[in-house]
Amino acid sequence: MLLLFSLFQFDSEPKPGDLIEIFRGTYKHWAIYIGGHEVVHLIPPTNPAADLGPIGDLLTLFDSNTATVRRQKISDVVGSSRFQINNLLDDDRRPREPHVIVRDACRMVGQELPYNAATYNCEHFVTELRYGDAESRQVQTAAVIGGVAVAGVALAVLGAALFSSYNKDDNTRRHHK
Numbered sequence: 095m096l097l098l099f100s101l102f103q104f105d106s107e108p109k110p111g112d113l114i115e116i117f118r119g120t121y122k123h124w125a126i127y128i129g130g131h132e133v134v135h136l137i138p139p140t141n142p143a144a145d146l147g148p149i150g151d152l153l154t155l156f157d158s159n160t161a162t163v164r165r166q167k168i169s170d171v172v173g174s175s176r177f178q179i180n181n182l183l184d185d186d187r188r189p190r191e192p193h194v195i196v197r198d199a200c201r202m203v204g205q206e207l208p209y210n211a212a213t214y215n216c217e218h219f220v221t222e223l224r225y226g227d228a229e230s231r232q233v234q235t236a237a238v239i240g241g242v243a244v245a246g247v248a249l250a251v252l253g254a255a256l257f258s259s260y261n262k263d264d265n266t267r268r269h270h271k
Contacts, residue, residue, distance in 0.1 A: 108179050111192035113220050115180040116172055122232055124217045125171055126199050126224065127179075133168050134199040136161045136219035138209055161209035161216075163202040187225045195223050 108114065108127040116123040125135035138158030168177075181189065189195070208214060218228035 111195035112179050116175050116177040124220045126220045128196045134165050136216045160206050163205045165203045189224050
């Protein structure tokens with residue numbers, strides 16, 4: 095279920111336990127709504143590279159090996175970014191009870207957790223709270239895109255090698271006639 099809402103004005107009021115997807119340009123940040131216009135989220139420490147804008151944000155994500163669980167007002171987390179309610183796995187998995195999600199999220203506030211952009215990021219954190227299993231669709235999508243890109247390059251290299259070999263054989267036949 096995807097419900098868009100604009101900054102500070104909800105089309106549909108999020109419910110405790112809902113996943114909030116925040117669009118940061120080159121990546122998506124995720125938080126879990128706990129009520130009272132507050133969210134809990136996993137965030138790497140601020141990195142000096144963050145001053146470089148979206149590229150700096152990415153450098154921070156890939157340069158961090160730990161992150162902190164924070165409880166903040168949604169407006170402070172979202173800033174000027176677009177965001178939406180996105181309980182992305184509800185069609186495939188049964189969410190845990192909202193009070194359990196909120197309780198567990200609040201108990202984790204202040205904890206420092208291992209962080210890896212590919213294996214345990216903010217999306218893994220919120221899906222684990224909501225569904226009991228950590229999953230990141232954006233990591234899966236990136237892996238598929240990366241795999242397709244690698245396959246495309248491999249095919250191009252193979253094609254070039256075959257073409258080169260064909261031309262070499264053709265030139266050899268012409269010179270022997």
